[in-house]
Amino acid sequence: MSQRRSAGPMGDQQEAAEEMGLRRGPWTLEEDNLLMNYIACHGEGRWNLLARCSGLKRTGKSCRLRWLNYLKPDIKRGNLMPEEQLLILELHSKWGNRWSRIAQHLPGRTDNEIKNYWRTRVQKQARQLKVDANSTVFRDAVRCYWMPRLLEKMAASTTMHQAADPLPPLHHGSMAAATSLPLNSHQQEACVPGGIGSAGNGYIHYGPVDLSPSTSTSGGSTIAAALPTTVPCFSELRWDQLQSSGELDGAGVFDSEMGSLDLDGLDLGPAEYYSDSTLLDYLNSSCTGSAMMMMSGGYNYSCGGATDGDHGSTWRADELCQAAAIKIGEWGGGI
DNA sequence: AAATCCGACAACCGCATCGGA
DNA sequence: TTCCGATGCGGTTGTCGGATT
CATH class of the missing domain: 1.10.10.60 (Homeodomain-like)
Incomplete structure (x- = not known):
């Protein structure tokens, strides 16, 4: 909304109010x-x-x-709980700056409080990353990085009864993760129903990904256990932005002709299938967050589900997303 | 110890919308 | 249908207290 201020140091309304002794x-x-x-x-x-x-x-x-x-008596004071922060992030990504509408879904919280939270915490991160807080890139970074962390905090707080901490800082690595990748026709056709779909604009859109512990590949990670049913995942991963962002320095090269993936000099071969041993090795190695996210988001060829510890199996994109979310949680701010 | 910086949040402002006369 | 006051909404500013220099 555009703001119109009076030209003078004091607005007319204010002047009138003061004249009335208000x-x-x-x-x-x-x-x-x-x-x-x-x-x-x-x-x-x-x-x-x-x-x-x-x-x-x-x-x-x-x-x-x-x-x-x-x-008002029913106003809730104090820090926003992780679940409230998560809800704000989700609803803001859906509705934008509709503060009062968002506040309706957070009992006891006012639109003013939510707005202040957004401006002081969330927009600050965007400023530091030199991106617009309403940009797709930033929203994806929120989905890929903050939300899993908040989910982790939620699970932790249910056992520890801890007060909410501020959002963890975002890092450029996680921003690179939030870029987008165009799909070729083959890839679009191969989108996995339920969870991953084509947006019809040449970009894939990932829906929520099942992160139940039973499909975890993190070896019984507490993070995996803490993650509830769904974690919002990577949407509109765009290879061109990823490459041009400069965040991928040495991280990986995708050969669109061959459909192969070369990460940090490690050629993973045809992108259609990756063995989980290869990917697990990679997830646990020193590969950059951006490289991993590219792996996670860029390729969604469907194949059989992965099985824990079975090195002969392959990974679906949603499983990669899951592994990436877990790994990012483990890395914390280290990406 | 004093000065400065900065984050958090209360409060204000202008505009939009609603509803009754 | 129009007018106008009341209310709601979102952007912005001011103030305060804690942290840092």
Whole structure:
């Protein structure tokens, strides 16, 4: 929404308010008490009438805001819990800056609080990464990196009853992970139903990926156990952006002609199938996050499901996503 | 110990929308 | 149908307290 400010140092409304002897700025305890008492007697609403009759030297708007954002009894105070942060990230990716709409799904939280959270925590990360917080790249980074971490915290907090920590910082590696890759016709045809689909625009879109511990390949990782049913995964991975981003330095080269993948000099051969031994080795080696994410997101040829420890099996893209999410969790900020 | 920086959040502002006269 | 006041929404600013220099 565009903002129009008055040209002078003081807006007309403000000037008029001050001429009428109306107060501005922080509320005092006495004012809070006046407001609460009035609402207790007369109920919410009719804010201008309230402002006139309550004895408060405030505008109706100011009274409303104070009540809704601070004094209302059901307002929840304190840090946002991981599940609340996760919900905000999810809903914002769906609805954008519709703060009040998002707030409706977080009982006890106000749109103002959510907006402030977004601006102070989330946008800060985007600024540091020099990307727009509303960009696809950043949203994918959130999905690929923050959300798994929050899910991990959620699981941890259910056992440890810990207070929420701020979101972990994002790193450039995880940004590279969030780029997009165009599909050729073969790849589009090979999209796995249920979980991975073609967006019809030349890009694949990955739906939620099952991360149940039973399919975990992390060797009983607590992270895998902590991850609930789904983790949002990588959408619209674009090879051209990945390459041009500079984040892939030495990380990998995809030969679109041959359909082969060369990661850090290790030629993995045809991209259609990768053995889990090869990939596990790679996930556990010093390969970069961007390389892994490319592996995770770039190739979705369907094949049989992987089996734990069976080196003769192959990995589906969703399994790669799962492994990548687990690995990223293990790496923490180290990508 | 003082000055400065910075994050968090309360509060304000203008515009949009709604609803009743 | 139009007008106008009330309310809601989202962007921005101001203030405060803790951290850092």
